[in-house]
Structure formats: structure tokens, C-alpha cells
Amino acid sequence: xxxxxxxxxxxxxxxxxxxxxxxxxxxxxxxxxDQFKPLRLMNGLYLQLHAYMLRxxxxxxxxxxxxxxxxxxxxxxxxxxxxxxxxxxxxxxNWIKLEETPDILAELAEVEVTAIQSSGNCVRNITADQxxxxxxxxxxxxxxxxEILRQYSILNPEFSYLPRKFKFxxxxxxxxxxxxxxxxxxxxxHHNTAGEPGFEVLVGGxxxxxxxxxxxxxxxxxxxxxxxxVEAILRIYNMYGRRDNIYKxxxxxxxxxxxxxxxxxxxxxxxxxxxxxxLKVAPEELQRIDAYFRxxxxxxxxxxxxxxxxxxxxxxxxxxxxxxxxxxxxxxGYAIVNLSLKAPGKIPGDISADKMDRxxxxxxxxxxxxxxxxxxxxxxxxxxxxADLHALWRELDALELATPNIGFVSDVIACxxxxxxxxxxxxSIPIAQDISRHxxxxxxxxxxxxxxxxxxxxxxxxxxxxxxxxxILGANKRGKEFFQLTLGGSSDENASxxxxxxxxxxxxxxxxxxxxxxxxxxxxxxxDERFLDTYRRxxxxxxxxxxxxPDGPKKRHP
Amino acid sequence: MMALIRDGRxxxxxxxxxxxxxxxxxQGPVIVSLARWQSESEQLLRRGTPVGVRLKSDEHPEVIxxxxxxxxxxxxxxxxxxxxxxxxxxxxxxxxxxxEGEVRAIGDVLLEQLHYMERVGFNAFEFDSDDPxxxxxxxxxxxxxxxxxxxxxxxxxAQLRSKKRPT
Amino acid sequence: MSQMIIANRLVDGLVVFMTAAGSWAExxxxxxxxxxxxxxxxxxxxxLEVGKDGERDCLVIDACLxxxxxxxxxxxxxxxxxxxxxxxxxxxxxxx
Numbered sequence: 001x002x003x004x005x006x007x008x009x010x011x012x013x014x015x016x017x018x019x020x021x022x023x024x025x026x027x028x029x030x031x032x033x034d035q036f037k038p039l040r041l042m043n044g045l046y047l048q049l050h051a052y053m054l055r056x057x058x059x060x061x062x063x064x065x066x067x068x069x070x071x072x073x074x075x076x077x078x079x080x081x082x083x084x085x086x087x088x089x090x091x092x093x094n095w096i097k098l099e100e101t102p103d104i105l106a107e108l109a110e111v112e113v114t115a116i117q118s119s120g121n122c123v124r125n126i127t128a129d130q131x132x133x134x135x136x137x138x139x140x141x142x143x144x145x146x147e148i149l150r151q152y153s154i155l156n157p158e159f160s161y162l163p164r165k166f167k168f169x170x171x172x173x174x175x176x177x178x179x180x181x182x183x184x185x186x187x188x189x190h191h192n193t194a195g196e197p198g199f200e201v202l203v204g205g206x207x208x209x210x211x212x213x214x215x216x217x218x219x220x221x222x223x224x225x226x227x228x229x230v231e232a233i234l235r236i237y238n239m240y241g242r243r244d245n246i247y248k249x250x251x252x253x254x255x256x257x258x259x260x261x262x263x264x265x266x267x268x269x270x271x272x273x274x275x276x277x278x279l280k281v282a283p284e285e286l287q288r289i290d291a292y293f294r295x296x297x298x299x300x301x302x303x304x305x306x307x308x309x310x311x312x313x314x315x316x317x318x319x320x321x322x323x324x325x326x327x328x329x330x331x332x333g334y335a336i337v338n339l340s341l342k343a344p345g346k347i348p349g350d351i352s353a354d355k356m357d358r359x360x361x362x363x364x365x366x367x368x369x370x371x372x373x374x375x376x377x378x379x380x381x382x383x384x385x386x387a388d389l390h391a392l393w394r395e396l397d398a399l400e401l402a403t404p405n406i407g408f409v410s411d412v413i414a415c416x417x418x419x420x421x422x423x424x425x426x427x428s429i430p431i432a433q434d435i436s437r438h439x440x441x442x443x444x445x446x447x448x449x450x451x452x453x454x455x456x457x458x459x460x461x462x463x464x465x466x467x468x469x470x471x472i473l474g475a476n477k478r479g480k481e482f483f484q485l486t487l488g489g490s491s492d493e494n495a496s497x498x499x500x501x502x503x504x505x506x507x508x509x510x511x512x513x514x515x516x517x518x519x520x521x522x523x524x525x526x527x528d529e530r531f532l533d534t535y536r537r538x539x540x541x542x543x544x545x546x547x548x549x550p551d552g553p554k555k556r557h558p
Numbered sequence: 559m560m561a562l563i564r565d566g567r568x569x570x571x572x573x574x575x576x577x578x579x580x581x582x583x584x585q586g587p588v589i590v591s592l593a594r595w596q597s598e599s600e601q602l603l604r605r606g607t608p609v610g611v612r613l614k615s616d617e618h619p620e621v622i623x624x625x626x627x628x629x630x631x632x633x634x635x636x637x638x639x640x641x642x643x644x645x646x647x648x649x650x651x652x653x654x655x656x657x658e659g660e661v662r663a664i665g666d667v668l669l670e671q672l673h674y675m676e677r678v679g680f681n682a683f684e685f686d687s688d689d690p691x692x693x694x695x696x697x698x699x700x701x702x703x704x705x706x707x708x709x710x711x712x713x714x715x716a717q718l719r720s721k722k723r724p725t
Numbered sequence: 726m727s728q729m730i731i732a733n734r735l736v737d738g739l740v741v742f743m744t745a746a747g748s749w750a751e752x753x754x755x756x757x758x759x760x761x762x763x764x765x766x767x768x769x770x771x772x773l774e775v776g777k778d779g780e781r782d783c784l785v786i787d788a789c790l791x792x793x794x795x796x797x798x799x800x801x802x803x804x805x806x807x808x809x810x811x812x813x814x815x816x817x818x819x820x821x
Contacts, residue, residue, distance in 0.1 A: 097737035157674035161642025419814035
């Protein structure tokens with residue numbers, strides 16, 4: 001993991017002091033709310049329904065056990081004893097006081113954690129594949145570039161008052177777990193025909209009111225040029241992005257308006273001027289940062305297929321967990337372990353301070369003191385010895401962190417929704433709870449297989465419902481909550497946006513509608529087809545029929 | 559009070575801002591809009607005193623890039639402090655077009671944005687403050703290390719790191 | 726139907742209701758009720774102005790009028806969103 005040097009500490013410390021002054025100037029009236037709001041947003045502080053919400057960055061999803069303990073401490077001391085992991089690998093606290101925020105930021109800075117630019121019209125937390133550096137299918141580890149871009153983008157004086165927010169995602173695997181296709185800038189590391197590693201640069205993806213799949217602006221660029229190329233894109237966006245309408249201000253709107261070819265022309269012309277300047281990544285700096293991401297000392301171990309097979313037979317619950325929550329590690333004898341925060345009835349992404357401390361202890365004991373935050377609002381241990389899997393499973397199971405559902409129907413992604421968020425139209429958490437309670441049998445989950453459900457409480461789509469295999473969008477009609485379903489979304493390398501199923505349903509009918517659609521899939525699927533594959537093959541009609549047709553759940557409720 | 563800070567000091571503004579339909583003073587430095595500059599540049603230069611041009615946030619400085627040698631001041635307007643286009647305009651004026659005159663921030667200019675403005679190339683600021691020099695000094699001391707290169711040519715952290723490395 | 730003034734307190738973001746004295750209380754029961762049939766229809770305007778003073782005095786943010794009603798003897802905002810603000814989230818967070 002990256003470790004701060006004296007310069008990083010100095011900058012972060014100065015930022016905390018600056019915010020402390022800004023808070024004082026707000027509280028004594030020197031600044032009004034209009035003047036203060038962008039400043040507090042750029043330090044991670046939102047005003048929500050009940051209190052301030054603080055969003056803390058987890059850069060590209062990487063956390064140490066020491067940092068996690070501090071996050072637990074913050075939850076305990078300054079909040080109500082829990083935190084919420086988000087779809088952008090961040091953590092949010094819902095009950096924060098403005099006057100305590102500078103102290104919170106100072107405490108976080110002690111362990112090299114910040115909330116800098118986690119909100120605001122600037123470059124936000126840079127996210128990456130949660131298995132980066134460890135997955136067997138990975139071509140290149142993108143984290144060193146995520147860190148280089150992080151340092152480039154934070155406290156960037158030219159790009160802190162963009163037309164709107166700006167989000168990056170990086171992947172180094174052909175199987176895209178970072179949803180790069182729905183980010184403002186997506187970076188896919190891969191090799192060119194000469195076998196050299198570099199980036200495909202995608203631009204203008206996004207969700208929200210106008211979901212768009214990103215377009216490729218450049219097929220391949222040398223890594224040393226990625227920062228200057230990003231600067232060219234940011235500069236064009238800063239100058240030409242719309243400022244008249246906040247709903248039309250993202251870069252996706254600009255790219256659509258100009259067309260990708262014209263947009264590319266502008267960016268390339270700008271880039272030509274700056275490509276060989278100070279933004280070219282110096283080899284020594286690259287080496288310095290790269291050293292932090294070198295793989296740890298692994299033991300020489302064998303894969304334990306036989307042993308695990310035996311344990312699997314003895315204990316069905318352990319077997320189910322192996323099937324769904326364990327991912328193949330690059331190194332023989334090791335495994336990547338997903339900690340599901342989605343036990344039946346749980347709030348997706350939420351975890352108590354006590355559990356955070358326990359997870360930190362387990363990370364120390366089983367995973368070299370580090371962990372990851374996944375976009376699915378779960379946690380990940382990326383360096384677990386296969387020999388330890390059974391023991392770890394027992395511990396996680398006792399903590400309700402071993403539900404065998406990663407990527408399955410009860411691994412629901414949900415935004416906080418109207419229970420917390422000032423932007424929301426409807427509550428998303430109760431639906432997620434209903435679904436996870438309903439689909440709580442391990443065999444059933446495996447039978448259904450990969451099926452992502454994403455819930456957003458409003459059109460801002462923080463639950464990423466557009467890219468869920470089943471998307472659920474909450475809306476408000478005449479004071480009542482209605483939920484619109486979409487089908488066929490996907491955030492991976494074959495990204496697609498979901499299609500609307502039909503008119504919104506009342507909350508009570510949503511679980512039944514999902515059940516009906518899942519049954520339809522089970523009836524009509526071909527071997528090896530996931531839900532998404534079957535949908536893509538047979539289309540909307542069979543699913544629409546079971547929800548809205550004469551025998552659909554709508555008709556069964558009087 | 560409205561004040562002009564230039565290069566860190568409170569100064570008298572010798573420039574008079576002239577509206578598009580305003581009468582040009584007989585003498586003395588003036589700042590005019592882009593439109594007025596474009597239609598009257600010859601007359602303005604013939605007056606023999608420094609001229610400045612005021613750009614709105616949707617007026618890109620490339621339109622005057624070729625004439626910068628004739629201008630003493632380019633004033634970039636912030637209609638609202640959140641409109642960040644002028645940060646890029648200032649950067650281009652300095653780094654791309656090589657402008658060495660005064661780049662002035664006008665409009666909704668507030669203490670909390672001064673540091674970034676200075677980094678990207680502004681060296682003059684029109685803003686409202688009881689103690690403008692102090693306000694500017696507070697802002698400019700916000701940070702003493704910087705990750706990115708900017709128009710201010712301060713050493714970046716990467717450069718400082720490389721200096722510290724044993725060779 | 727009656728109205729009240731709701732806001733978020735500046736220092737801690739908590740939901741507060743304006744009282745008759747122009748101060749801010751955390752409990753909806755302590756807030757001043759503006760009856761719909763107030764003799765001079767400018768009462769809500771006047772009280773909202775007092776609320777805006779609270780913004781100017783750096784006590785609260787976003788002071789605004791909301792509609793409330795009696796439901797089972799309890800004073801409740803009519804809109805579901807404001808009801809959640811008054812009562813807290815509809816779900817119970819896990820805190821251990």
C-alpha cells in the first residue's frame with residue numbers, strides 16, 4: 001500500500017488547517033452557506049436529511065487494518081457507531097457535526113486517510129478493481145497509476161471548480177470489475193500489439209439522469225503520458241462543459257454534443273502542447289510509488305484443491321461460501337476472500353464499529369494486515385492462504401460476514417435512499433432488506449447464479465441501477481413510493497444499460513415481481529446462461545408478462 | 559472595501575474600467591471589454607497609455623492570444639466564484655501564450671479561492687475585504703507543498719522528492 | 726392543515742423546528758404551529774422571515790415552511806420526506 005512521505009503529510013495537514021479556518025469563518029458569519037458549500041463538499045461533507053454526512057476516501061479501495069480501526073473509532077466517537085461502504089469504494093458516516101469535522105479530518109490524517117475531494121465539482125475518489133494486483137485474470141496492476149493520478153488530481157488548482165463532479169475508474173483486467181464504461185474517464189490497462197502495457201482511455205460514461213456508456217478516445221497510450229492526457233481532457237471539459245444547467249454539465253453531455261471525434265480532436269490538440277512537459281511521469285517517481293505496490297513475500301504453497309474438496313463435502317455451508325465468495329489468486333496456495341456485508345435483512349454496505357475492529361483483527365491474522373473495499377459494498381481480503389480458509393470462514397460466519405452470496409441475487413447494491421439522503425425520492429434500503437431476506441437459501445442462490453440487483457432511491461443513480469442485471473429505481477408519485485424495474489444492465493467489459501420493464505410498482509409488490517422474473521429465467525435458461533445472458537437472448541416480453549401480465553403479481557394483489 | 563491586490567500588495571488601481579457604452583477618458587490606463595477592444599483597438603493603443611481587456615467567463619483568451627504584446631492587463635471575470643473556466647484561461651495565458659502582464663481576477667473573488675488562483679497565474683485580485691493584504695497572505699500560505707506543476711513554477715513534490723534522493 | 730418552520734442546525738446538521746420565540750428546537754412538539762386559518766394570512770411569511778434571520782445569524786440552514794397534521798394525536802409532517810426528517814430513518818442501523 002502507498003505510504004505517505006513527509007510531503008504527503010504536510011499537504012494533508014495543511015488542508016485540515018485550511019478547512020478548520022473555513023469552518024470558523026462559516027460559523028462566525030464571514031462566509032454564507034453559498035460561499036461555504038463547495039468548500040465543505042470538497043472536504044467530503046454533505047448536508048443530508050438528518051445531519052451532515054461525511055464521505056471519506058478509500059483510494060482505489062485499498063485499506064490497512066490500522067486505517068480500518070481508525071474508521072471504527074471515528075464511527076464510535078463522532079457518529080452513531082457504524083459506517084456505510086459505498087459503490088465508489090468510499091465510507092460514509094451519516095451523523096456528523098460540522099463543528100467536529102476538522103477534528104475528524106485531523107484524526108484521519110494521522111493514519112493517512114482523507115476526505116479531500118470526495119465530493120464537489122472536482123476529481124473525486126479514483127476507484128479501481130478491488131482485486132487489483134491479485135486476481136489471476138489481471139494483465140497489469142493499475143494501482144500505481146491510480147495513486148499517481150490521485151496525487152495529480154487532489155488540490156489541483158486549475159480543476160477544482162469544474163462544471164460538475166468528475167470520476168475516474170481503473171482496471172488492469174480484461175474482466176472489468178471497476179465499471180470503467182460508466183465513468184467520466186475510464187482507464188483500461190492492457191498490452192498493445194508489441195506487448196507493451198498501456199491504457200485504453202474511455203471518456204464520457206456515466207449514469208444519473210442520462211446514462212451513457214463511455215466512448216474510447218484513445219485505444220492505447222503509454223503510461224508515462226497518462227497524466228498529461230488526463231490534463232488535456234480535464235482542461236477541455238473545464239473550459240467547454242456546460243455551466244448553465246447542472247443536469248447537463250457532466251462531460252458525457254459535452255462528448256455527446258461534440259461527438260467523440262471532435263472531442264478527441266480538441267483533446268489531442270491540447271495534449272500535443274503539454275505531452276512532453278512536467279506531467280510526463282518521471283521514472284524515479286514511478287519506481288518510488290511502484291515499490292509500495294510490489295507483491296508481498298508469499299510462502300511457497302500448493303493449491304489445496306483436494307483438502308478444500310474434502311472440507312466442502314463435510315460442510316455444505318463452507319462449500320457454498322467457497323463457491324461464491326472465493327476468487328482465484330495469482331499465487332498458488334492463496335485465495336481472495338470476499339466478506340459479504342449482505343447477510344439477510346442487513347443494510348447493504350453498513351457495518352458496525354465493533355465489526356470493523358474485528359475485521360481489522362482478522363485482516364492482520366489472515367490477510368497481511370490489508371483489505372479492500374468493493375463496488376458491491378462488500379469488503380475483500382486479498383491475500384489469504386488457502387490453508388486458512390476454513391478457520392477464517394468460521395470467524396466470518398460468527399460475525400455474519402460469510403453469507404455465500406457475492407454476485408448473487410441477495411448481494412444487493414443499494415444507495416442510502418430516502419432514509420438518509422436529501423436528494424432521494426424513495427427509500428431503497430427496505431427493498432434491499434426484503435430481497436435479501438427473501439432469497440436467503442444458499443442452494444437457491446447458487447441455483448440462480450450470478451444476478452446483480454442495484455437499487456437507487458432517485459434518478460441520480462448512486463445505486464448504479466442502470467447497470468444492474470435487475471435495476472430498481474425509486475420514485476415518488478403523489479406522495480407514494482413507486483419502484484421502476486429495469487433489466488439487462490451490466491457494468492463489466494460488455495457494459496449495457498438496463499431496459500425499462502413497465503410502470504412503477506408499489507414497494508410491497510417488488511419482491512414478488514423479482515421472484516417471478518427469477519423463476520422465468522430458471523424456466524427458460526439454457527445451460528451455463530446467467531440471468532443476463534438469458535435476458536439478452538429472449539428479450540423483455542417473457543419477463544414483462546410475469547410482472548404485468550394477467551397472472552402477474554400486480555393482479556394477485558387486490 | 560473593494561481593493562486591488564497586485565503581487566501581494568494593496569495597490570491603487572491606475573486602470574479605469576470603461577463600460578461598452580461609456581465615455582473613454584481622455585487619458586490614463588483603461589480596461590475595456592473584449593467587444594470594445596475588438597472594435598476600437600487602434601484608437602485605444604493610440605492613446606498611448608496601458609490598455610487592459612476584460613474577458614467574460616465564456617470568452618476564451620485565444621481570441622486575443624496574438625495581441626497580448628499590446629496589453630498590460632487581462633482581467634478574467636468570475637460571474638460566480640464556482641465558474642472555474644478562468645482558472646484554465648489564466649493557465650493558458652501564462653503557459654501557452656506567454657503573457658507576462660497582469661492577469662487580474664475580477665467579479666466574485668473570495669479569500670478561499672485566492673491560493674488556487676495565484677497558482678494558475680493570476681497575480682492581481684479585485685476583492686472585498688477589510689484587510690486585503692492580510693487576507694491575501696493568509697490564503698497564499700494555505701499550502702507550502704504542491705503535487706502538480708502550475709503556472710506559478712513552484713517546485714512540485716515530485717521534484718522535491720527527486721532532489722532528496724541520494725544520487 | 727397547519728404549517729411549521731423546519732431547518733437544519735448549522736453546527737451539527739440536526740433537524741430543528743422554529744419555536745414561537747424564534748429559537749430552534751429538536752422536537753417537533755416544541756415548534757410553533759402556524760394554523761392554516763390564521764387571522765392575517767401573512768403569519769407564515771412573517772415567521773419564515775424570522776427563520777431566515779436564523780440563517781443570517783449562522784444558527785440554521787435552509788429554513789422553510791412545511792405542512793403538518795395530527796396523526797393519531799401526534800404532530801407529523803404531511804410529506805413522507807419531512808416525516809423521515811422529523812422522526813429519523815425508517816430502518817434500524819446495526820450498531821454492534
